[in-house]
Amino acid sequence: MAAAANQSNGKAILLRIAELRAWVFLILLIVFFEVWSRAAYDVTFILNPYNVTAIAVAATAPLVLALGQTFVIISAGIDLSLGFVMGFASVIAAHMANYAAAQLGLPPFPAMLFGVLSGVGMAMIPGLVNGWLIAQLKVPPFIGTLGMYGVARGSAYLIAGGMTIAISNPWYSTIGNDRVLGVPVLVILAAICCVVLHYMLSQTRFGQHTYAMGASKAAASRAGINIKKLTIKIYVLSAVMAGIAGVLYTGRFSAGAPQAGEPLLLLSIAAVVIGGASLFGGSGTIWGTVAGALVIAVIDYGLVFVDVEPFWQFIAVGSVIIVSVLVDQAQRRFMGGRQVE
Amino acid sequence: MSEHAPILSVRNVSKHFGGVQALDRVSLDVFPGEVVALAGDNGAGKSTIIKAISGVFSYEDGDILLDGKRIAFATPQEARDNGIETIYQDLALADNLSIGANIFLGREPMKRLFGFLPVIDRRKMADVAQETMRRLDFHVERLDAPVAAFSGGQRQAVAIGRAMYWNARLVIMDEPTAALGVPEQRKVISLIQSLKAEGKGIIFISHNLGDIFEVADRIVVFRRGENAGERKPKETTGDEIVRMMVGK
Numbered sequence: 001m002a003a004a005a006n007q008s009n010g011k012a013i014l015l016r017i018a019e020l021r022a023w024v025f026l027i028l029l030i031v032f033f034e035v036w037s038r039a040a041y042d043v044t045f046i047l048n049p050y051n052v053t054a055i056a057v058a059a060t061a062p063l064v065l066a067l068g069q070t071f072v073i074i075s076a077g078i079d080l081s082l083g084f085v086m087g088f089a090s091v092i093a094a095h096m097a098n099y100a101a102a103q104l105g106l107p108p109f110p111a112m113l114f115g116v117l118s119g120v121g122m123a124m125i126p127g128l129v130n131g132w133l134i135a136q137l138k139v140p141p142f143i144g145t146l147g148m149y150g151v152a153r154g155s156a157y158l159i160a161g162g163m164t165i166a167i168s169n170p171w172y173s174t175i176g177n178d179r180v181l182g183v184p185v186l187v188i189l190a191a192i193c194c195v196v197l198h199y200m201l202s203q204t205r206f207g208q209h210t211y212a213m214g215a216s217k218a219a220a221s222r223a224g225i226n227i228k229k230l231t232i233k234i235y236v237l238s239a240v241m242a243g244i245a246g247v248l249y250t251g252r253f254s255a256g257a258p259q260a261g262e263p264l265l266l267l268s269i270a271a272v273v274i275g276g277a278s279l280f281g282g283s284g285t286i287w288g289t290v291a292g293a294l295v296i297a298v299i300d301y302g303l304v305f306v307d308v309e310p311f312w313q314f315i316a317v318g319s320v321i322i323v324s325v326l327v328d329q330a331q332r333r334f335m336g337g338r339q340v341e
Numbered sequence: 342m343s344e345h346a347p348i349l350s351v352r353n354v355s356k357h358f359g360g361v362q363a364l365d366r367v368s369l370d371v372f373p374g375e376v377v378a379l380a381g382d383n384g385a386g387k388s389t390i391i392k393a394i395s396g397v398f399s400y401e402d403g404d405i406l407l408d409g410k411r412i413a414f415a416t417p418q419e420a421r422d423n424g425i426e427t428i429y430q431d432l433a434l435a436d437n438l439s440i441g442a443n444i445f446l447g448r449e450p451m452k453r454l455f456g457f458l459p460v461i462d463r464r465k466m467a468d469v470a471q472e473t474m475r476r477l478d479f480h481v482e483r484l485d486a487p488v489a490a491f492s493g494g495q496r497q498a499v500a501i502g503r504a505m506y507w508n509a510r511l512v513i514m515d516e517p518t519a520a521l522g523v524p525e526q527r528k529v530i531s532l533i534q535s536l537k538a539e540g541k542g543i544i545f546i547s548h549n550l551g552d553i554f555e556v557a558d559r560i561v562v563f564r565r566g567e568n569a570g571e572r573k574p575k576e577t578t579g580d581e582i583v584r585m586m587v588g589k
Binding site (some may be wrong): 205211220223 | 418427433449459
């Protein structure tokens, strides 16, 4: 028994290290680009505050999407509709802010608030439908959310009339482009989202049950957890985060665009996986996802900074995703955990 | 035993699935501190009766009495709230969570951080895990390790510990020794004995006659959804039980 306890002791320590692997990788990556830019151009990469800010801002949109996706993936699901739910919310947020200003005669701040609440609120609808399809009608998450990907995409283009909706609301530009004490408002808002979702995942029953469901739906439901309700909550949360990402986009570009989140869906999944979550469910953390999103942003920005052709970004990020999944599988085999073939 | 009232009393319970008579007027008593083994071939109705008791299925005729009161639970959760805990063959643990988190799964204790922010009380979960595992004579060093890191027998102890902590009156165990190595089986048998010593009523289902004879106070045999007889282990043999199971 003592040997077994020692063994589980050792495994638990290794598990801790494995949880930090995305942060270790991020640091190595930063060192790599620092050495490269000093060697090639004799300039610093990471000590330049302009670069740090640019990386942080670039990471916000995929990160906010990835935060919701983290819950979905931990529950052993996947949400493919996120990118276009984001576009949908972005269009609604722009449209409703314009409507509030022009038709209702609201001043800029309430008009912005009206737009933001409408965008995030309407984003809950696709989330509810996703959850209902998956929980009640037993549609596999991959298919249910793929269907919603199309529906949200079409709805966003229809509402926008196939164009982007320009807005001129100073409060939206504050969200998207202003700084507080030198820190971009976008980054502050994304950081608040991280803290709130970290709290929900690690400190509440909702988060604990999400982990349990991802490990074993049968165990969770035998323990009295209402799996249907939980599933719906998880997909609504994911859609709300997509809604927030859409609103942030509208702020950043002073426009609502149906295609706002198009390239971000896969990046959001990549951030979660690089962050150490398993696509089989049951593991993952918000801080891991934060590191995952930063890894992607550093690769993208770093390669541009050292003047590598931009197409290498896709290859680099793709390779990192594959390696992350391989590391995850090796880790599971080593831990003797459930191996899903 | 006769001076006690039974914890659980099943009286002439019947259940159909379409045209199939799964249970035909079966009866069964479980007294405090008693292990009742349910024996029977596949399809004899063992699983059906425990599911009727634990709220997975409803039953049609007859009565199931818990402490003398008729029960008909709509959900397993309701049965659990009334002190009936079922331990399944495949354990029903969340592998990625700690012992404490599994004991409290679905009923996590909360505390308030800084006086207002509700958070899961992990300290309490770890303390309870340690205390419960000590009662089962099972010592762990790392209470935050996921249960995937433990062996089958240790995991079975977690499931039994959960029943113990929540003060189950009646513990139903469906094949608790299946898929375990021999030393682990011994450990589970001794866990059942600790439950018994705490005065719980236990229903034990097993295909392993050796385990049944070792741990049971009474053996109730089912055949094709009916009572085929009842024996005390000391007054019968494995051959006789098998004959009762197959009806010869």
